Amino acid sequence: xxxxxxxxxxxxxxxxxxxxxxxxxxxxxxxxxxxxxxxxxxxxxxxxxxxxxxxxxxxxxxxxxxxxxxxxxxxxxxxxxxxxxxxxxxxxxxxxxxxxxxxxxxxxxxxxxxxxxxxxxxxxxxxxxxxxxxxxxxxxxxxxxxxxxxxxxxxxxxxxxxxxxxxxxxxxxxxxxxxxxxxxxxxxxxxxxxxxxxxxxxxxxxxxxxxxxxxxxxxxxxxxxxxxxxxxxxxxxxxxxxxxxxxxxxxxxxxxxxxxxxxxxxxxxxxxxxxxxxxxxxxxxxxxxxxxxxxxxxxxxxxxxxxxxxxxxxxxxxxxxxxxxxxxxxxxxxxxxxxxxxxxxxxxxxxxxxxxxxxxxxxxxxxxxxxxxxxxxxxxxxxxxxxxxxxxxxxxxxxxxxxxxxxxxxxxxxxxxxxxxxxxxxxxxxxxxxxxxxxxxx
Numbered sequence: 325x326x327x328x329x330x331x332x333x334x335x336x337x338x339x340x341x342x343x344x345x346x347x348x349x350x351x352x353x354x355x356x357x358x359x360x361x362x363x364x365x366x367x368x369x370x371x372x373x374x375x376x377x378x379x380x381x382x383x384x385x386x387x388x389x390x391x392x393x394x395x396x397x398x399x400x401x402x403x404x405x406x407x408x409x410x411x412x413x414x415x416x417x418x419x420x421x422x423x424x425x426x427x428x429x430x431x432x433x434x435x436x437x438x439x440x441x442x443x444x445x446x447x448x449x450x451x452x453x454x455x456x457x458x459x460x461x462x463x464x465x466x467x468x469x470x471x472x473x474x475x476x477x478x479x480x481x482x483x484x485x486x487x488x489x490x491x492x493x494x495x496x497x498x499x500x501x502x503x504x505x506x507x508x509x510x511x512x513x514x515x516x517x518x519x520x521x522x523x524x525x526x527x528x529x530x531x532x533x534x535x536x537x538x539x540x541x542x543x544x545x546x547x548x549x550x551x552x553x554x555x556x557x558x559x560x561x562x563x564x565x566x567x568x569x570x571x572x573x574x575x576x577x578x579x580x581x582x583x584x585x586x587x588x589x590x591x592x593x594x595x596x597x598x599x600x601x602x603x604x605x606x607x608x609x610x611x612x613x614x615x616x617x618x619x620x621x622x623x624x625x626x627x628x629x630x631x632x633x634x635x636x637x638x639x640x641x642x643x644x645x646x647x648x649x650x651x652x653x654x655x656x657x658x659x660x661x662x663x664x665x666x667x668x669x670x671x672x673x674x675x676x677x678x679x680x681x682x683x684x685x686x687x688x689x690x691x692x693x694x695x696x697x698x699x700x701x702x703x704x705x706x707x708x709x710x711x712x713x714x715x716x717x718x719x720x721x722x723x724x725x726x727x728x729x730x731x732x733x734x735x736x737x738x739x740x741x742x743x744x745x746x747x748x749x750x751x752x753x754x755x756x757x758x759x760x761x762x763x764x765x766x
Contacts, residue, residue, distance in 0.1 A: 409743035419687035432607035482558035489551035714749035
């Protein structure tokens with residue numbers, strides 16, 4: 325039979341523990357040492373057990389207090405470009421400074437042509453509106469039958485007056501001769517009376533005769549003067565009627581353009597009735613209405629481009645002639661008179677637009693296609709790397725395909741032109757190969 329003490333000693337053989345806390349297989353102690361080492365083995369086993377328990381507790385504490393490990397962030401893929409775009413750089417160019425005005429075409433120096441005679445009928449109208457006429461050209465012929473009859477009467481009366489005047493002059497000549505003879509006889513008789521050759525009564529009789537002939541002479545002279553006055557009056561009447569006859573042909577007072585015709589065939593005219601309006605020398609002007617704040621910008625001899633909404637073919641160059649000194653206190657508008665050519669298709673009364681050239685200045689511009697407008701605001705997309713950066717801008721004058729940018733951009737920045745309408749802020753874009761080859765890649 326086996327010895328019980330020996331079996332117990334064998335069960336209590338020493339086991340080693342690895343650093344992870346696992347017991348290695350025990351090795352049997354040599355027989356000659358088992359009895360001697362029994363108390364030491366017990367203490368060693370206790371120490372090892374304490375170490376194992378302490379290490380496990382520390383590992384558990386470390387596992388529960390350590391911060392959680394963040395999961396690895398996945399690498400995002402690069403967004404694909406939204407659209408292929410073209411770009412242009414903001415740049416400074418000379419830009420014309422202009423002032424937009426509106427107004428009506430008027431005659432430069434309009435002349436109202438009317439009849440001077442009254443009560444006559446229009447027999448002929450020889451011109452129409454739009455006709456160009458020369459000085460002295462006949463415009464209207466009035467009926468002159470009444471005037472010609474009056475002229476005949478006046479001429480007959482004048483002839484009678486001339487005959488009467490001639491008779492009175494003959495009587496005057498006779499009276500002058502009689503008066504001279506009577507005066508001569510009186511002087512002779514006075515001489516004889518002083519000599520005592522004749523009586524005083526005879527001298528007195530000759531004196532009375534001389535006085536009578538002198539009175540007849542004075543009467544004859546008055547009669548001649550009266551006849552001459554009557555003849556002169558009839559002469560004046562004839563001249564007046566002839567002048568009225570001349571007025572039956574209404575003539576153009578100057579070269580010009582017939583802007584308005586009021587004369588009608590068969591019309592009975594009266595003195596002062598306007599029959600035509602003549603544009604003197606064919607000269608027209610644009611009377612532009614300009615706000616008072618803009619009047620100081622306008623000066624004589626500035627060039628003005630005049631256009632018409634009604635006729636797109638009209639585009640003529642005018643020149644500022646005068647700025648009126650008075651401003652309408654109700655509308656706060658002043659009038660600028662602009663000379664325009666008369667051979668341009670313009671007519672008095674037409675509404676037109678004018679663009680006054682005030683000079684040029686350096687302006688930052690971009691293609692107008694690059695500017696997007698909405699709700700009274702404007703924006704452009706600036707190329708920032710491969711992305712579209714939205715910018716709010718303030719625009720100014722437009723010149724051809726370009727538009728002025730007053731604020732919001734810097735010179736040299738690249739704005740997106742074609743494709744801008746499809747973008748939103750931050751979108752990725754691509755450039756065409758032509759811009760890439762040209763070295764325009766950002």
